[in-house]
Amino acid sequence: MTDQDKTVETLISEQAVNSFSAAPDARYRQIMQSLVRHLHAFVSDVALTEQEWFEGIRFLTETGHKCDGLVRQEFILLSDTLGVSMLVDAINHRHSANATETTVFGPFFIEGMPEREFGENMAFTPGETALVRGRVVDTQGNPLAGAVLDVWQTADNGQYSGQDTEQPFGNLRGRYRTDPDGYFAIRTIVPVCYPIPTDGPVGRMLNAANRHPWRPAHLHFMIDAPGYRKLVTHLFNHDDPYLESDAVFGVKQSLQVIYEDRVVHDDLSARLGMNLPFKRACYEFVMEAE
Numbered sequence: 001m002t003d004q005d006k007t008v009e010t011l012i013s014e015q016a017v018n019s020f021s022a023a024p025d026a027r028y029r030q031i032m033q034s035l036v037r038h039l040h041a042f043v044s045d046v047a048l049t050e051q052e053w054f055e056g057i058r059f060l061t062e063t064g065h066k067c068d069g070l071v072r073q074e075f076i077l078l079s080d081t082l083g084v085s086m087l088v089d090a091i092n093h094r095h096s097a098n099a100t101e102t103t104v105f106g107p108f109f110i111e112g113m114p115e116r117e118f119g120e121n122m123a124f125t126p127g128e129t130a131l132v133r134g135r136v137v138d139t140q141g142n143p144l145a146g147a148v149l150d151v152w153q154t155a156d157n158g159q160y161s162g163q164d165t166e167q168p169f170g171n172l173r174g175r176y177r178t179d180p181d182g183y184f185a186i187r188t189i190v191p192v193c194y195p196i197p198t199d200g201p202v203g204r205m206l207n208a209a210n211r212h213p214w215r216p217a218h219l220h221f222m223i224d225a226p227g228y229r230k231l232v233t234h235l236f237n238h239d240d241p242y243l244e245s246d247a248v249f250g251v252k253q254s255l256q257v258i259y260e261d262r263v264v265h266d267d268l269s270a271r272l273g274m275n276l277p278f279k280r281a282c283y284e285f286v287m288e289a290e
Contacts, residue, residue: 013040059201066200071162076107077202080248081211093229098139099288103234103250106220108160109152116174119185119272124168127156127189129278130259131269132235135182136223136285143182144287147225150175151186153218158194185268190259190279191217193242206247213247216240221285228287235283257281 016036023029043053066074079085085104093102116122119131136147152173154160161167178184195213197203206213218234236243238256259279262269269278 009044013037013044016040059205062201071108071110071160072197073107074200074202076105077196077200078205080104080106080250081196081202081206083249086249089232096139096288098286099229100231100233100286101252101254102232103252103255104248105222105232106248108163109150109220109222110162110173113150113152113173113175114170116176116186118176118179118183119187119268120174120176121187122151122170122172122174123187123189124171125155125189127192129274130188130190131262131272131274131278131280132186132188132219132283133268133280134184134283134285136178136184136225136287137182138228139286139288143178143180144225144228145178145180145182147178147182147184147223147287148175149177149184149186150220150222150224151188152220153188153191154194156189156192158192163197185272187272187274188219191219191237193217193237193240196247211247212242212245214242214245215248216242216246216251223285223287225287227290229290231285231287233285235281257283 013036017033017040020029020032020036023032042048063074063078066072076085079088089102089104114122123129136144136149138144152160155164155167155172157164159167161169161171161173172188174186176184176186193214193216196215198206198213203213217237217240221231221233221235223231223233234250234255236251236256238258243251243256259281261277262280263277265274265276269280
């Protein structure tokens with residue numbers, strides 16, 4: 001490459017960056033100028049060919065076409081599998097050391113799921129019966145009454161309701177609330193590990209990189225309480241084989257729980273009329289004030 005070539009390329013990049021200089025919104029201007037600067041640096045760094053650039057455009061186009069606006073969100077899968085979702089999460093949740101750690105939201109949340117009673121069963125498909133119980137508290141250990149817990153997980157076939165149209169409406173989903181002492185109880189089935197969808201552009205990307213698509217077994221939570229930062233997190237099965245190689249880099253040590261065998265009733269399981277034996281997991285969520 002000649003000096004003249006370098007000068008022409010530098011000029012193109014400078015012009016593209018400067019084209020956003022008059023943007024009235026300072027944050028928009030900062031983001032777009034930094035994006036263009038880094039994108040041009042990437043193109044120069046790998047000396048991108050025209051064919052490779054068109055392949056990239058085709059990949060992004062196909063990613064958009066794979067999104068259905070309801071359940072399938074291929075761009076979230078792309079963000080997750082590139083580690084961007086977890087990086088954004090880390091930047092935006094530099095929280096108190098006492099608060100529960102966050103992790104990725106994921107692409108399979110559905111609004112408007114059923115309101116469920118304390119200890120109500122949200123599993124309408126087969127699986128190993130489980131009771132997940134615990135508390136929601138603030139960083140001083142005070143209980144948070146009436147906190148709303150949106151909960152969702154896959155069925156035993158590794159698919160979420162909505163994604164799997166054969167599952168009943170609201171299967172393995174629900175909105176629970178804490179009692180006056182901050183306690184919650186959820187009847188469900190033990191989560192299973194599952195592969196993220198690989199029938200689209202993200203799957204082809206993983207295959208080309210010789211990466212597996214598996215996520216360790218987990219239960220999703222989104223917890224809201226007035227005056228506190230919304231908490232989006234998972235509870236992971238402590239013995240899952242994919243904890244060290246989660247396809248979306250979402251595992252944290254503090255979010256792992258043990259599903260222990262229960263062969264005798266405690267007061268709650270007896271009150272709920274649960275059949276023995278079943279599995280039980282316990283966790284205390286700690287929320288940070290806004």
